[in-house]
Amino acid sequence: MNIRPAEPRDADAIWAILEPVLRAGETYALPRDMTRADAVAYWTGADRETFVAEDGGRVVGTYYIRPNQQGGGAHVCNCGYVTDTAMAGRGIARAMCTHSLDHARARGYRAMQFNFVISTNERAVRLWEEFGFRALTRLPGAFAHPRLGFVDALLMFRTL
Amino acid sequence: MNIRPAEPRDADAIWAILEPVLRAGETYALPRDMTRADAVAYWTGADRETFVAEDGGRVVGTYYIRPNQQGGGAHVCNCGYVTDTAMAGRGIARAMCTHSLDHARARGYRAMQFNFVISTNERAVRLWEEFGFRALTRLPGAFAHPRLGFVDALLMFRTL
Numbered sequence: 001m002n003i004r005p006a007e008p009r010d011a012d013a014i015w016a017i018l019e020p021v022l023r024a025g026e027t028y029a030l031p032r033d034m035t036r037a038d039a040v041a042y043w044t045g046a047d048r049e050t051f052v053a054e055d056g057g058r059v060v061g062t063y064y065i066r067p068n069q070q071g072g073g074a075h076v077c078n079c080g081y082v083t084d085t086a087m088a089g090r091g092i093a094r095a096m097c098t099h100s101l102d103h104a105r106a107r108g109y110r111a112m113q114f115n116f117v118i119s120t121n122e123r124a125v126r127l128w129e130e131f132g133f134r135a136l137t138r139l140p141g142a143f144a145h146p147r148l149g150f151v152d153a154l155l156m157f158r159t160l
Numbered sequence: 161m162n163i164r165p166a167e168p169r170d171a172d173a174i175w176a177i178l179e180p181v182l183r184a185g186e187t188y189a190l191p192r193d194m195t196r197a198d199a200v201a202y203w204t205g206a207d208r209e210t211f212v213a214e215d216g217g218r219v220v221g222t223y224y225i226r227p228n229q230q231g232g233g234a235h236v237c238n239c240g241y242v243t244d245t246a247m248a249g250r251g252i253a254r255a256m257c258t259h260s261l262d263h264a265r266a267r268g269y270r271a272m273q274f275n276f277v278i279s280t281n282e283r284a285v286r287l288w289e290e291f292g293f294r295a296l297t298r299l300p301g302a303f304a305h306p307r308l309g310f311v312d313a314l315l316m317f318r319t320l
Binding site: 040 | 166185188189190191192194229230231232233234235236244260270271273275296297298299301302303304305306313315317319
């Protein structure tokens with residue numbers, strides 16, 4: 001697998017990965033009816049660096065890294081990761097997380113924070129725990145899950 | 161005191177209140193060198209409602225309220241408050257917080273979350289506690305204080 005900075009030509013591939021995740025609305029706090037333009041603008045915004053994971057030349061995942069806060073909070077980064085739903089379980093998220101931790105250290109970040117990991121997204125929670133993240137708190141009922149109703153979101157954190 | 165929606169004509173007054181707070185860099189995770197244009201655009205952005213508190217026709221404080229997350233997280237709101245530093249201790253922040261809680265309920269929000277209360281901003285922490293907010297966690301060393309070095313930030317939350 002090759003992980004490289006996203007380029008404008010990747011917009012179609014990024015949208016193909018994001019669209020089913022957004023439409024399902026179960027793992028990201030983004031509008032379920034978000035348009036392609038808004039989603040790509042969000043994911044590749046000027047406030048972040050965006051990467052794509054390629055396998056055999058095909059984009060199979062994408063992630064961004066950005067400062068979680070500005071000013072005095074800019075030494076803690078935040079990331080978001082999405083994998084092609086058809087390619088789940090092949091280590092793509094794992095590879096992207098490893099890459100992001102290395103990249104964060106290279107950029108001089110001192111910690112990484114995930115603000116809003118949906119508690120019912122158990123595979124993600126387990127993976128981040130394997131990577132050394134700890135849930136500092138549960139935000140009670142902070143996510144309206146389309147099937148399960150109000151569920152908790154986790155704030156996960158690790159130093160670098 | 162009268163609290164009303166901010167209008168474009170309030171930009172000068174909002175900037176006069178924000179500027180010393182931003183330049184000090186001790187209570188908000190925003191760039192200390194933020195320009196007037198960027199600061200006013202941030203504080204009155206399209207993703208939020210912005211209010212000003214007037215006393216005798218003079219703007220003495222301002223706050224915003226916005227969804228803290230999009231999509232399935234949009235039922236929890238987030239606010240930011242700033243008071244004219246020359247008018248501290250006169251109940252302006254208290255009046256704005258009361259207004260924001262009422263406004264949040266009227267808008268149908270179910271909870272209010274402050275993502276990043278600087279732990280050394282003791283007056284703010286005490287005030288939010290009086291208003292029923294609890295620190296769900298401390299984000300370790302998440303804020304680079306210009307005088308004190310790395311200090312914790314608090315995530316504070318209350319249901320409505």
